[in-house]
Amino acid sequence: MLGNPMNNIFFVTRYLKKYTWWVAATVGATFVLVSVQLAGPWLIRRLIQMVSAGAASGIGTLAAMVLCVYIIKAVFQFLRSYLAHVAGWGAVADVRRDVYDHLQGQSLRFYERRQTGELMSRLVNDTDKFEHLISHAVPDTVVNVLTLAGVSAVLFSMSPSLMLLSLIPIPLVIVAVRAFGVYVRPAFRERQEDLAMLNANLQDNISGIREIQAFNQEHNESRNIWSRIEKFRRSNLKALKLMATFSPLIEFTSSLGTVIVIYVGGRFAGGGSLSIADLVAFFLYLEMFYQPIRALTQAWEHTQEAVVGAERVREILSVRPEVRTPQSPRAASGTIDGRVSFENVWFHYEEGTNVLEDISLCMEPKTMTALVGPTGVGKSTIASLIPRFYDATGGCVRVDGVDVRDYDLAFLRRHISIVLQDVFLFNGSLKDNILFGNPNATDEDVLRAARIANAHEFICECPDGYDTLIGERGIKLSGGQKQRISIARAVLKDAPILILDEATSAVDTATEKLIQEALDRLIRGRTTVVIAHRLSTIRKADQIAVLENGRVKEAGDHDSLMKKGGLYYELSTVQSSM
Numbered sequence: 001m002l003g004n005p006m007n008n009i010f011f012v013t014r015y016l017k018k019y020t021w022w023v024a025a026t027v028g029a030t031f032v033l034v035s036v037q038l039a040g041p042w043l044i045r046r047l048i049q050m051v052s053a054g055a056a057s058g059i060g061t062l063a064a065m066v067l068c069v070y071i072i073k074a075v076f077q078f079l080r081s082y083l084a085h086v087a088g089w090g091a092v093a094d095v096r097r098d099v100y101d102h103l104q105g106q107s108l109r110f111y112e113r114r115q116t117g118e119l120m121s122r123l124v125n126d127t128d129k130f131e132h133l134i135s136h137a138v139p140d141t142v143v144n145v146l147t148l149a150g151v152s153a154v155l156f157s158m159s160p161s162l163m164l165l166s167l168i169p170i171p172l173v174i175v176a177v178r179a180f181g182v183y184v185r186p187a188f189r190e191r192q193e194d195l196a197m198l199n200a201n202l203q204d205n206i207s208g209i210r211e212i213q214a215f216n217q218e219h220n221e222s223r224n225i226w227s228r229i230e231k232f233r234r235s236n237l238k239a240l241k242l243m244a245t246f247s248p249l250i251e252f253t254s255s256l257g258t259v260i261v262i263y264v265g266g267r268f269a270g271g272g273s274l275s276i277a278d279l280v281a282f283f284l285y286l287e288m289f290y291q292p293i294r295a296l297t298q299a300w301e302h303t304q305e306a307v308v309g310a311e312r313v314r315e316i317l318s319v320r321p322e323v324r325t326p327q328s329p330r331a332a333s334g335t336i337d338g339r340v341s342f343e344n345v346w347f348h349y350e351e352g353t354n355v356l357e358d359i360s361l362c363m364e365p366k367t368m369t370a371l372v373g374p375t376g377v378g379k380s381t382i383a384s385l386i387p388r389f390y391d392a393t394g395g396c397v398r399v400d401g402v403d404v405r406d407y408d409l410a411f412l413r414r415h416i417s418i419v420l421q422d423v424f425l426f427n428g429s430l431k432d433n434i435l436f437g438n439p440n441a442t443d444e445d446v447l448r449a450a451r452i453a454n455a456h457e458f459i460c461e462c463p464d465g466y467d468t469l470i471g472e473r474g475i476k477l478s479g480g481q482k483q484r485i486s487i488a489r490a491v492l493k494d495a496p497i498l499i500l501d502e503a504t505s506a507v508d509t510a511t512e513k514l515i516q517e518a519l520d521r522l523i524r525g526r527t528t529v530v531i532a533h534r535l536s537t538i539r540k541a542d543q544i545a546v547l548e549n550g551r552v553k554e555a556g557d558h559d560s561l562m563k564k565g566g567l568y569y570e571l572s573t574v575q576s577s578m
Contacts, residue, residue, distance in 0.1 A: 009307060037073065043069065044281060044284060046062060048276065099122070100123060102319075108390060117203030121200070127313060132305055133302055133303055136302050154285055162265055184246070188239050188305050190239070191238070198232050201228050325407075341362045342359045343360055345358070345392045346392065356378045357549075360552070366525055371383070372544060372546055372571065380501055386529070391405060418498075419487055419498070420486070423483055434446050437488075446466065453488035498526045499531075500519065500529070540558075543556070
């Protein structure tokens with residue numbers, strides 16, 4: 001039950017177990033703080049009694065006591081606030097870590113259905129609201145409840161009848177809180193969803209700024225972002241309007257008690273049944289009595305925000321990863337020889353639309369298998385099933401005779417290197433990006449990998465050599481340079497299975513020659529799966545599988561397929577004539 005408010009609150013507070021000491025210290029500081037706050041009106045009452053009795057000699061001592069109260073109050077206000085923040089931000093850090101780890105464990109299918117910015121909003125903005133609950137709403141509620149209880153006891157001891165009269169507005173406050181709960185939480189949820197969509201659109205547009213400028217779409221995209229900003233503004237103001245209405249209503253309702261006490265207490269004091277000192281002290285305590293009720297409205301706002309944030313975070317955490325390590329994995333150590341086989345494999349992204357149909361294919365260790373065919377026939381999908389970016393919907397994929405679904409996932413992927421057409425590089429140095437293939441590699445290993453990838457020469461020409469920063473997604477590098485860094489990364493990983501997905505496309509002839517030389521060195525001694533449109537690059541493959549409509553149409557080496565005169569022959573003839 002994701003929408004149950006109490007379940008969402010329990011979800012947040014369970015992260016406090018790790019910070020039990022900090023929470024306990026916060027509660028201790030809270031008790032002291034409430035105690036000294038209760039002493040304030042009592043000291044004022046004592047002052048009035050002393051002045052009325054003409055006992056001025058003790059006023060200095062009383063002033064010193066008041067000073068001590070204020071000092072203790074300031075110290076414990078700091079302790080309560082700081083200790084609560086330690087617990088709050090600690091819990092937020094922990095839940096963010098859990099959400100991020102959970103996101104990393106999701107399959108690619110999960111990300112195909114969601115925008116990056118929306119996920120970031122759940123990870124950052126929604127979890128941020130947890131701190132408001134832990135560091136503000138919960139401590140403030142504890143302080144206010146304790147203050148309410150303490151003040152109630154003092155007021156009752158001073159005048160039971162006045163105390164009972166001052167409780168008259170409380171049922172109205174409870175009704176108002178329950179009524180607003182029905183409207184406030186949905187409003188805050190709508191606000192969080194609009195903020196998530198704004199973040200998602202901003203992330204898309206900033207990442208795609210080159211395309212926006214290239215196609216002269218600045219005006220249209222500005223209009224789209226403005227509409228998202230305006231939508232968030234409206235939903236934010238709607239939520240704030242509800243809270244702005246709620247707070248004065250609680251303020252007014254609680255003030256009715258003061259009006260009642262002024263009338264009845266004044267008559268009591270005039271009739272002599274209540275002393276002036278007691279009446280003044282009663283009013284001071286009464287303000288302390290209603291102040292927690294008013295303060296609870298702010299805590300209520302923080303609670304509603306946290307409940308909505310927790311609901312959205314729990315929604316993500318409730319998504320079970322489609323691809324995961326089995327409870328008893330077949331292998332978590334040792335090595336892989338690299339024999340890959342597809343046995344009657346079927347696959348679909350959407351139910352009812354098969355991308356692969358009854359694929360059977362065997363790739364022997366240390367051989368090259370090329371996957372060719374028209375665009376959209378499932379070549380990249382076949383490659384994606386080996387490291388389990390997706391799982392086959394029918395049949396099975398085996399590595400060294402073991403179903404890939406039986407392997408420890410990290411172990412399986414540790415033995416597979418991938419060089420893609422669309423290379424992703426991180427915002428760091430050239431060296432950092434090469435080391436991504438093996439963070440424990442030495443500088444000598446990095447240099448050797450760069451030389452094998454034909455990247456060392458251009459790296460040395462960069463301003464800071466291997467320490468040159470390349471910008472987000474490697475924006476400062478050419479396509480060919482990115483590709484060679486990706487190859488160096490694969491060299492450093494040194495995995496027995498290698499997947500090359502269009503690794504030489506979209507580059508000039510000279511760069512292609514450098515990349516092809518690097519790839520020739522990389523594939524030695526590895527089981528290699530090559531996806532290529534340029535058939536000239538895979539003529540030396542041990543096996544060429546030609547795909548059509550999601551099936552293997554024909555398979556064999558270059559010479560046998562050319563003699564057969566089938567689809568491969570047609571594709572090769574068309575390319576050679578271009």
